Amino acid sequence: MALQMMDIYRKMCENQLPGETDEFMNDFQIVQINDFTQDSVRKEKVDLEECDLLAVMGLCPSRHGGLLDYPKIVTESSGLVAEKWEICLELVLQNTKESDNVQKVANNVSKPAIVLNGDAKATTKSPQASEEEINENTEDNFFASVSESASKLILHHAWMTETLVKNGDIEKLAAVAGGLALIRNRLWHYNEVIVTKQGPKQFQSLYRETCDLIEAICEQMTLYYSNNLTTVVLQDSESQNWDNPKPFHEGERLSYCIQMWWFSMETNRQYLWSSLPPNMSQNIFLAVLNDCLSILTHRYSGISPTGARLDQYRADILAILLSVVELLPCIAQNLPMLSAPTKDHPKLLLIHAKCELLLSIMVMVTAPATSISNIIVDNPHSQTLPSIHKKKPSHLEPQKTWRELICPELYTKKYSLTTPATELYLLSKLIADHPQPQWALMVQLCTSNNRAFSSTVFTQMGAYVPSHHKGDK
Numbered sequence: 001m002a003l004q005m006m007d008i009y010r011k012m013c014e015n016q017l018p019g020e021t022d023e024f025m026n027d028f029q030i031v032q033i034n035d036f037t038q039d040s041v042r043k044e045k046v047d048l049e050e051c052d053l054l055a056v057m058g059l060c061p062s063r064h065g066g067l068l069d070y071p072k073i074v075t076e077s078s079g080l081v082a083e084k085w086e087i088c089l090e091l092v093l094q095n096t097k098e099s100d101n102v103q104k105v106a107n108n109v110s111k112p113a114i115v116l117n118g119d120a121k122a123t124t125k126s127p128q129a130s131e132e133e134i135n136e137n138t139e140d141n142f143f144a145s146v147s148e149s150a151s152k153l154i155l156h157h158a159w160m161t162e163t164l165v166k167n168g169d170i171e172k173l174a175a176v177a178g179g180l181a182l183i184r185n186r187l188w189h190y191n192e193v194i195v196t197k198q199g200p201k202q203f204q205s206l207y208r209e210t211c212d213l214i215e216a217i218c219e220q221m222t223l224y225y226s227n228n229l230t231t232v233v234l235q236d237s238e239s240q241n242w243d244n245p246k247p248f249h250e251g252e253r254l255s256y257c258i259q260m261w262w263f264s265m266e267t268n269r270q271y272l273w274s275s276l277p278p279n280m281s282q283n284i285f286l287a288v289l290n291d292c293l294s295i296l297t298h299r300y301s302g303i304s305p306t307g308a309r310l311d312q313y314r315a316d317i318l319a320i321l322l323s324v325v326e327l328l329p330c331i332a333q334n335l336p337m338l339s340a341p342t343k344d345h346p347k348l349l350l351i352h353a354k355c356e357l358l359l360s361i362m363v364m365v366t367a368p369a370t371s372i373s374n375i376i377v378d379n380p381h382s383q384t385l386p387s388i389h390k391k392k393p394s395h396l397e398p399q400k401t402w403r404e405l406i407c408p409e410l411y412t413k414k415y416s417l418t419t420p421a422t423e424l425y426l427l428s429k430l431i432a433d434h435p436q437p438q439w440a441l442m443v444q445l446c447t448s449n450n451r452a453f454s455s456t457v458f459t460q461m462g463a464y465v466p467s468h469h470k471g472d473k
Contacts, residue, residue: 030088030137030145033081037149040077041156048160054172059182065436068185069277071178075160078153078179082186085146088137089190095137140196143203150206153183154213161217170224174275177217181277184210214280222284225268226291233257233264234295242305242313251311258316261292262323269330278435286331289324290347293354296320301361310366317362321406324355330433334441335426339411352402359402420449428453 047053057079063070074082157180164173187210191203239248239255248255268288272281305313331348332338341348403411410422427445431438446454 028084028087030091030141033084033088033145033149034152036084037077037081037152040080041152044075044077045156045159048163054160054175056175056178065278068188069181069279070185071181071275071277071280073175073178073275074182075157075175075179077156078182081149081153082182085149085186085190088142088146089193091137092139092142092194096139139194143190143194143196146190147203147206150183150187150203150210154180154206154210157183158213161213161220165220168224170221171271173217173221174271177214177221177276177280180210180214180217181280184214218280218284222287222291225284225288229261229264229288229292230295233260234292234299239312242303242309245306245308247308248312251308254312254315254319258319262319265289265292265323265327269327273435281435282331286347289327289331290351290354293320293324293351293358297354297357297361300358303365305365314362314366317358318406320358321355321402324351325403325407325410329426329429330435332430335423335430338426338430355402359405420452424449424453 044055047055055076056073057076058073059070059079061072064072157176160176161173164170164176184207187203187207191201191207194200194202196202234257236255236257239257265288269285272285275281276284300313300317303313328348328351329338332341337345337348341352343349401411410426424445427441427448431441431445
C-alpha cells in the first residue's frame with residue numbers, strides 16, 4: 001500500500017510540470033467542468049459496482065492537516081475534479097486581472113483619430129474573440145459550473161457512503177471521507193474569494209451540505225469500530241471464564257481479548273492516521289476509546305472472580321490502564337491537557353474517570369482483605385461493626401491520580417512539577433504520536449530546558465554519520 005501511494009504521488013508530481021500545466025490550462029475551459037465530472041463519477045461508480053474497486057489519489061504531503069484539515073488520500077473523482085476547479089479558478093482570476101487592466105488603460109488613455117488618405121477614421125476596437133473569452137471565464141460562470149459539479153460529487157459520495165456502509169467496507173469509506181473533506185475545503189476557499197452578481201458567500205449551502213455528510217460518515221465509522229471491538233474482539237469465552245477454579249495459564253498471562261483489544265486499538269489508530277484528516281481521525285479514535293472503556297468498566301465492575309483467577313483479573317485491568325496511558329498522547333494537544341484535562345474536553349474527563357474507577361475496582365477485588373481492613377477501619381478484628389478511620393486533616397495525604405499510581409515516574413498531578421527529563425520525554429511522545437506536525441510543540445521541545453534536546457541531537461548525531469578516511473575519494 002505504501003509503495004502504491006508513493007507511485008501515485010510521483011505520477012502526480014510528473015503530471016504537474018510547469019509547461020504541461022500551462023498548456024492544459026489554455027485548453028481546459030469552465031464549460032467543460034460538468035462533462036468531466038460526469039465522466040469521472042460514471043467511471044468510479046461502474047468500477048465500484050462491477051469490480052468492487054475504488055481508485056484513490058494521494059494529496060501532496062505539504063497540504064496534509066492544517067487549519068482546513070486536509071486528508072492524505074481522496075477518491076479519484078474528487079481529486080481529479082478538484083484539480084480542474086483550481087485550473088478554472090486560475091482562469092477566472094487571470095481574466096479578472098486582465099479586465100481590470102484593460103479598464104484602467106481605457107480610462108487613462110484617449111483614443112485619437114487616424115488619418116488615412118485625407119479622411120479621419122476612428123481607431124478599431126479589440127477583437128471580439130478575446131472579449132468573449134473573458135466573458136466566459138467570469139465569476140458567475142465559475143459559480144454556476146462549480147456548484148453543479150460539486151452537487152454531482154456530493155450525491156455520488158453520498159451514494160458510495162450508503163453502499164459501503166451496507167457492505168461493511170470501512171476501508172473504502174475512509175477514502176470517501178477524505179474526498180468529501182477535499183470538496184469541503186475547496187468550497188470554503190471559493191466561498192471566500194468568489195463574488196458573483198448576487199453577492200459573496202454563494203457556496204455556503206453546498207459547504208454546509210458537505211459538512212453534514214462528513215459528520216454522518218464520522219458517526220458511521222465510530223459506530224463500526226466500537227461495535228467491532230465490543231462484539232468481536234472483546235468476546236472470548238475461554239479466557240473470560242471467571243468462575244473456573246483453575247488459574248488461567250497458571251496465572252502468568254492476561255486474557256486473550258484484552259491483549260487483542262490493545263493490538264486492535266493501535267492498528268485502528270495507525271490506519272486512521274494514515275488515511276483521514278488529522279482532526280477527524282482524532283475525534284473518531286477518542287470516541288472509540290471512550291466507548292470501549294465504558295464496556296470494560298461495566299464488565300469488570302460486575303465480575304466476581306475465583307481466587308485462582310485473581311492474578312488474571314489484576315493483569316487485565318493493569319493492561320487496560322497501561323494501554324490508555326500509551327494512547328492518551330495521541331489525542332492530547334499539549335502537556336497541560338495530557339496532565340489535567342479541563343471541562344472543555346468532556347470525553348477526556350470521562351476517560352480519566354473510568355480509569356480511576358477501574359483502578360479502584362482492581363484494588364478492592366484483588367488486594368488482601370487484611371491490608372484493606374487495616375487501612376480503612378480502626379478495629380478490623382472486632383466482633384462488632386467496625387468503625388471507619390477518622391483521620392485528622394493534618395494527617396491526610398493528597399490524593400493521587402490513577403496515572404501517578406500506574407506510572408509515578410512520568411506523571412504528576414501538576415504539569416509544573418515534572419522533571420526536565422520527563423518533560424522532554426512527554427513532549428517527544430506528543431509530537432511522535434500526533435497525526436500531523438505540531439510545530440509549536442517542536443519549538444517548545446527544542447528550546448526548553450536550556451535546549452537540552454537540540455544539544456543532544458547535535459552531539460549524538462556523529463555516531464550515525466559514516467566515518468571519512470583520507471584514502472576515500
